[in-house]
Structure formats: C-alpha cells, structure tokens
Amino acid sequence: MDVIVNGERRDLAPGTTVADLVRSLTDATGGVAVAVNDEVVPKAAWSGTPVSAEDRVDVLTAVQGG
Amino acid sequence: MSLPPLVEPADELTVEEVRRYSRHLIIPDVGMDGQKRLKNAKVLVVGAGGLGSPALLYLAAAGVGTLGIIDFDVVDESNLQRQVIHGQSDVGRSKAESARDSIREINPLVEVVLHEERLDTDNVFRIFEPYDLIVDGTDNFATRYLVNDACVLLGKPYVWGSIYRFDGQASVFWAEHGPCYRCLYPEPPPPGMVPSCAEGGVLGVLCASIGSIQVNEAIKLLAGFGDPLVGRLMIYDALEMNYRSVKVRKDPECPLCGKNPTITELIDYEAFCGTISQEAQDAAAGSTITAGELKEMMDRGEDFYLVDVREKNEYEIVNIPGAVLIPKGEFLNGEAFAKLPQDKKIVLHCKSGARSAEALAALKGAGFANAVHVGGGVLAWVNQIDPSLPTY
8 A cells, every 4th residue: 555654655565553664764763753644643552553545654753953 | 722821911011112012012913912911921941042042032022021041051153153142252151141132132121031050850940930931942852851841740831842954843842731742752762863953963044943933832822812833743844845733642641741640750861861872881981082092192103093983074074184984874784894994993083972982882892892982072182182173
C-alpha cells in the first residue's frame, strides 16, 4: 500500500504500524514525534496504530536550538 | 478553542500609554481592555539569545508591563548574526544587561527584571513563581525539560519554540488545557544524535520567524483573544517556505501530566538528557589530552595521526594544522576505521570535545585501544595555542 512519509510516497506492507515505520527510518526513537494525517500519535500508542493506504505520515525530530 | 484572559486588566492607561499603543487600541479584539491586561502582565523569557531577542523586543514594544530575563551568558561576536537585541558594542557584556538596555530604548515603560543565573532545579520555582507565563528561548534539551516540568508543576503556560538550520517548531504547552512538552516528545534524542545550533548552524532570520510566533501566542494568552496554539504544533520549513500545524493531544499516559503521573517533582535533567553518553564518558576517562599536550607532541615530532571529526564546513572555518577530516558519523557507522593507520596513535578532536568523545568510544570499541581525544577541541587550540585563528 502507498503511504506518504514526510512528503514522499512509499510502499509499505499492509498492517505496518507507526512503530514499524519509525524503526525502518531510525534506530533511536527518543526525540521523535509522529503525526498521522496531521495528528500526533502519542508514543505509547505507536505499536498499536496501523498505518492505512494514502495516510500522510510526518516523522518529526525534536530540535534544541534557541 | 478560546481561553479566558490570563491577566486582569490594569486600572487605567496613561495619556502617554494611549498614544504609544494606539495601533493596538483601535483593533477591536485588543482595545483598551486587552492593552490594560498587557500592562499588568508579567512574562519571563528564558534565554536572551536567538529566540529571546525578537521575543523580548516585541513583548516590550507591545507594552507587556514586566519582563523577566534569565541569562548567565555574555554576548559573543558569533551571536550577532541572529541575536538582534545585542549590538557590536555589547560584545563581552552580560546578555541580560545588554537586553535590558535595548528594551529601555524601545519602551521605557516596561519594568525589566534580570535573573543572571543558570536555571536549575534549585532556583526554577523561585524564579518562575511571580510570572504569568514563560517564553522559552533556551538552546538545549535539558533546560527545555526542566522548564516544561516546572511549568506543569506550577500550572503555568509554557510558550515553546525551537530552531535548527532552516526548521522551526512552536507550540503552547499548558497541562490544564492541553498537552505538555513530554506528551509530544516523552524523551530527548540520544546524546550526540541531534546537533545544537552551535554544531549545526541556524539561519539567523529563523529566530524571528519562530520568536514572533511565540510573542503572538503570549499576547493572545495574556489578553484572551483568538485561538491559542494549545494542542497544536506549528512546523515551519524556511527552505520550502511553508507553515503547517498538526494536532497534539494530551497523552493520558504522560508521566508528568497524564492520569497516573510518575514524575511528581523535578528530576536530574543533565542525567535525563545525557548531555554526553556514558560510553563517551568512559572512553574519555584517562584518554583525554589538552591542546597544550597536543602542541608538545607536535613539537617533539611524535608520530601520530590527528583526526578532526567535525563536518566539512566547520573544518573550512578553522582547523588544526595536519588534521585529517573524518566526520563523527563515519566513526559511528564504522566507515572511518579502514581509513586509519593501524601502527600510529590516533588523536581525535572536534569543536569542543563532546563529539570527539563519542567518536573515541566507537574507535576504542573497534580495537584502537591507545587512541585519545583533545579536551576542549579546536576552540581550546585557538584559545591556548593560536589565538590568531577564528572561532565560531
């Protein structure tokens, strides 16, 4: 199924969860937030949240500068 | 969602104040009532740096009655590219005092309170207590979690912003009405994973883009109009030039503001954010040389291999003679090891010693047991050995 991850179309296996998707992008999950269709999914809910076809997923990284 | 005003209105505006704030007063949403609320408001800005500069300037111009400034640092030449509250003649001065002087010139009706100390778990409640809201312009994760936790425990709104290169994020965290910083980012990234602006750089004007959002939201909360940025995260991309917002809900499992909180008092934030990882600390223990010792090794003609683990553009700004550039990332993914001689002592350095300690841990793990790194990095080299070179 096609999912838009950080603005780019990607082909993911059906049943892929937010947690699976993050793991495929980075080893470190600290300082990462994920929004699915413009709504942040709390980190505790990542593994129980499947991604659906045509979902727009944004994987955000915390920055510290000020 | 709209929220009631945070601040009660002052009794009156003087004739001078009516003249000064007339462009606010004729906006129906602000009016006399809103401006009187700003006059009574007390706002604390943490850090008079990149975000703090535009935040303080616009909060002062808007007529916020009392502005607190926390900063223990002094103005450096490298601040002037973005920290517009300070000027050339302020280099070397206290940032808090420099900011106060600029505010006095912009709006002498504002009362400025200086807190020239490093914010920590011992002073944060005392400093925050008198203020209506906190605007965050700090430059590190440890202080951001400290500010968030203190705001939640005190029930104060936290107007948050952060920046890096071309990217900015902003939100209002207020546990009584929405999520806190930990609902969005429960833990910081691992140490060394996300560079600071000192390591990675920042487009100067980005500070104004994000700092002005923070001021906008502070004013709305104080005077009670509009839809506050509570429960929404603004994401700004200066390269693509777009602003968008995503919804952030309160996390019922949040350890601080959730249903069953496990954090009920302040914690050790340096340890929580692991400013430098345990592996790096262990690797650096007993394997750290000074810039002076490096110079002596060079002068004695010792046979060693000096590696600069910073990024290419940092190397181009300033470098130590004879150093070979191999960025830290290549140590972490292992690519660096094949480029290193097996028969020479390896000496690593970076800008200030943190990244080289991380690389040293990886290097020792790969069997280079007698490798060392230079404490204080190229900055120590410039300060102690060759002050004619630039710093950044």
